[in-house]
Amino acid sequence: MPEGDTIHYAARRIRDVLEGHVPDLIATPHPRFGRDRWPERLAGRAVRSVDAHGKHLFLRFEGDLVIHSHLRMTGSWRVLEAGGPPPSTTWLLLRRGDREAVQLRGPVLELMTESRTRFDQRLAGLGPDILAPEIDESRFLRRLREDDPTRGIGDALLDQRTIAGIGNMWKSEGCFAAAIDPWRPAGRVSDAEALAIVRELRPRMQASALDGRPDRWRRIYNAAGRPCPRCGPPALIRARGQGDDNRPTFWCPSCQH
Numbered sequence: 663m664p665e666g667d668t669i670h671y672a673a674r675r676i677r678d679v680l681e682g683h684v685p686d687l688i689a690t691p692h693p694r695f696g697r698d699r700w701p702e703r704l705a706g707r708a709v710r711s712v713d714a715h716g717k718h719l720f721l722r723f724e725g726d727l728v729i730h731s732h733l734r735m736t737g738s739w740r741v742l743e744a745g746g747p748p749p750s751t752t753w754l755l756l757r758r759g760d761r762e763a764v765q766l767r768g769p770v771l772e773l774m775t776e777s778r779t780r781f782d783q784r785l786a787g788l789g790p791d792i793l794a795p796e797i798d799e800s801r802f803l804r805r806l807r808e809d810d811p812t813r814g815i816g817d818a819l820l821d822q823r824t825i826a827g828i829g830n831m832w833k834s835e836g837c838f839a840a841a842i843d844p845w846r847p848a849g850r851v852s853d854a855e856a857l858a859i860v861r862e863l864r865p866r867m868q869a870s871a872l873d874g875r876p877d878r879w880r881r882i883y884n885a886a887g888r889p890c891p892r893c894g895p896p897a898l899i900r901a902r903g904q905g906d907d908n909r910p911t912f913w914c915p916s917c918q919h
C-alpha cells in the first residue's frame with residue numbers, strides 16, 4: 663500500500679509535468695466518469711499546484727477546482743511518455759508536451775471545489791503531515807493523547823487523524839528504529855518516545871519522497887523469522903496482525919521495549 667512518501671514522490675513527478683500549465687489533453691477513460699464531463703469542466707484551466715498531505719494528493723486548478731486522489735490499496739500514479747495507448751486501468755490522463763500523468767485504478771478520485779477540501783471531514787480531520795517541511799509536533803502529541811491510550815503505539819501511528827502519511831511499513835520501521843515495542847499501549851509511551859519514532863521516520867521518508875525508493879530503508883518489514891539486524895541472532899524478527907484491520911506488524915521482541 664502506498665504510504666505518504668510514495669504520494670509525495672508522485673506529486674513531485676506530476677508537478678514537473680503540469681504545474682503552471684494548461685494540460686494539452688485531459689481524458690477520463692473509465693466508464694464511471696461518463697457523465698461527469700471533467701475534460702469540459704477543466705478545459706483551459708492551468709494547474710496552479712500539485713501537492714500532497716499524508717496519503718492524499720491534490721491537483722489544484724485555476725478557478726477553484728481540485729482533483730483529490732487517494733490510492734488506498736490498489737491505485738497508482740505514473741508519469742509516462744505521451745502518445746502510447748493508455749493502460750487499460752486508466753481512470754484519468756493529463757497530458758502536456760511529451761509526457762502524461764496517468765492515474766490507475768482509482769479508487770478515490772474526485773473533482774471538488776477548493777472550499778470543499780477545507781470542510782470535507784476526511785480531509786479537514788487529517789493530522790500533521792509527517793513529510794511537511796516543518797512538522798507541528800505538539801499537534802501530533804495532542805492528537806495521540808486524545809486517542810485510546812490502550813491502543814498499541816504501532817496501531818495508533820496508522821491513524822491518519824493523529825499523524826498523516828505513516829502506513830504499515832513505516833510504522834514497523836519507525837518503532838524498530840526508535841527501539842520501541844509497537845505493542846506497547848500508547849498511554850505508556852512517553853512524549854519523548856513518541857517523538858523519537860516520528861523523528862527517526864522523517865528523514866527516511868523525506869529521502870524516499872525524493873527518489874521513490876522506500877525499499878532501501880526497509881530493515882525488518884516482511885523479514886519475519888530472520889535475525890534481528892540490530893541485536894540478533896539468536897533474536898528473530900516476529901510478525902503478527904495488529905489493530906482492527908489486522909495489519910501485519912514486524913518487530914524484534916528482544917531489543918524493542
Ligand SMILES: [Zn+2]
Pocket residue numbers: 890891892893894897914915916917918
Ligand atoms: Zn533486536
